[in-house]
Amino acid sequence: MEGGGMRRTVVALAALMLLAGACTAGGGTGQSPPPTVNPSATHEPVTIEIWGAWSGRELKQFNQIFPAFEEKYPWITVKSVGNRDDEAIVAAIRAGNPPDVVLSFGLDSVGEFCSSGGWQDLTPYIEQSNFDLSQFPESVFKYTSFAGSQCALPFLTDAYGLYYNVDLFEKAGLTEPPKTFSELTEYAKKLTEFNPDGSIKVAGFIPWAGFYEFGAVTLSIPWQAHWYDESGQHSAVATDPRWKEALQWQKDLVDFYGADELKRFVAGLGGEWGAGHAFHHGQIAMMIDGEWRTAFIQDLAPDLNYATAPFPVPDDAVDRYGMGQIGGTIIGIPRGSPHPAEAWLLVSWMATDTDTLVYMANNVRNVPTTYAALESPDLDVTPQFKTFLDIFQNPYSHYKETSAIGSQDQDLMGAFMEDWQEGKVPDLQAGLDQVAQQIDALLAQTQV
Structure with missing residues (x-):
């Protein structure tokens, strides 16, 4: 996963709106208990599929993590499919044939993923399995949840x-x-x-x-x-x-x-x-x-x-001073996941397994997202890289507020900044007023 702009897969609002229309169950409370599986019992073999945008060298490195999961849960085989961006994931959810687990670089889509129910609220799984969220710095919840739905967990981050x-x-x-x-x-x-x-x-x-x-x-x-x-x-x-x-x-x-x-x-x-x-x-x-x-x-x-x-x-x-922008890869369970109980085992393991996070951090040079991985003696830390580990753990570090309009607020502000820097905006306040009105109009369309 390389570069904030490069690695963020931008999803068209039209696709997200169609997802919202197709997914009538939003996040939040009131859901039925999630399916569970007893890891100690005997099970029929099952294959679960994870989609993500990794490709090339990074996909090969990513795929090396799954044998350790399969050793822990020997009845599960993981099929990892790369080159699947958010648009492909959205289309699969809408069509009713999603994979079991999804991985995204699209932080700016979290608002729509959560509010539409396209990515399931993980809160019932978290509560039922007594999953410990204190393993993560507070900053991760700024970009993995929205409107009361914890629809994603972190898997490495940027700083x-x-x-x-x-x-x-x-x-x-x-x-x-x-x-x-x-x-x-x-x-x-x-x-x-x-x-x-x-x-x-x-x-x-x-x-x-x-x-x-x-x-x-x-x-x-x-x-x-x-x-x-x-x-x-x-x-x-x-x-x-x-x-x-x-x-x-x-x-x-x-x-x-x-x-x-x-x-x-x-x-x-x-x-x-x-x-x-x-x-x-x-x-x-x-x-x-x-x-x-x-x-x-x-x-x-x-x-x-x-x-x-x-x-x-x-x-x-x-x-x-010491804070900074943070936010990176997210993982979750899509609506209609064929094997949601096994999917939760994979999601929770990927988000917290120290050896896995350290391996990925050392190879793709992203910041691991649990305290245990950050403190691991196996983490390859140079003086230049340590700066970013410290930034991630700073309590003031964060990502921008999530919304239901994806990256369109950034697109509008980016276009405005380009005009502003070239001297094409005579009145800064008037220009910002116009951008705010445009963003509000998009928000109103989402009816969130």
Whole structure:
């Protein structure tokens, strides 16, 4: 699973709406007791199927976990099917022939998965089996539940932080990473180098929406800008003052470079997922990125002298320094699962088995999601990777508020940010008011 934007499978709202129409049983209480199975008894052999979006090398690594499960539950055989995105899962649920277990990178679909009943509320299973939710940091429940339904459990996660080039820091006389946004601006200016013609040679930090991992969500989390009000029924992008502060900070730094100049510079940089990545080549001194970047650097730029740190926070929130954006892979039981009792055995095992989580973390370089796995001596922890383990465990770390409209709120805010950074928005408040109205209109359509 690579990259927050890359690894998040975006599901079309139309497909999700059709799922909502097909699934009349929502989450919450009042469900009948779930089916159970006694692991100590004798059982007829059964094969259960899990669908997920893993592919290629990562799918092969993922499939290595199942022999340990099959050894623990010898009457169960697991068939793992890769290259199944959220759209394929939704279509199978609607058609009445879903797999037993589903795995998704689509955090932004959790609201619809839970509220529609497309992913079953796991609360009855949790209660019946005395499953201990305290194994997980509180932060995971922000992106695995919605509207009273705990319809998913975590299986590895991402954490976002600051990457910085140590050699460029030393050249600029900087000895430690910035902790506040004012320091980030100061550092970015000190680290920036211009060519004689005024073009950018090295950018200290690129606050350009759509460039690598910088965008609406990765900006909002450290600024602690809310997407929705307390009811979850109305957008807060026009009423939470943090949004204006965050966007003004972004625009001020864009203006330092010049929007046209920065746009040209970004257009000439290498792609995010290949050897030409700008950070690998010292073309940018600082950036926001996820823990997986450590693996890319090890593979593609092993001699790069770099360090990581939590991303800066607002100047008036220094007590929250160390927090960051978190959220990753989720697993659950779809509505109509052919073998729900066995499916729960697999879901609960995948979410909590320490050896499995450590193996996956060491191979795909994501953050494990239980306290036991985080503390395991078998976890391969470099100084750069440890930063992200700490961010995940910080009590202020979180993902954006979940809603029933998938990623459409992000799409709207992302488009707005692109216009804003290029100077096409004359009135920031009026522009945010319009985005909020558009989000509210989408929410109203869901009738959640």
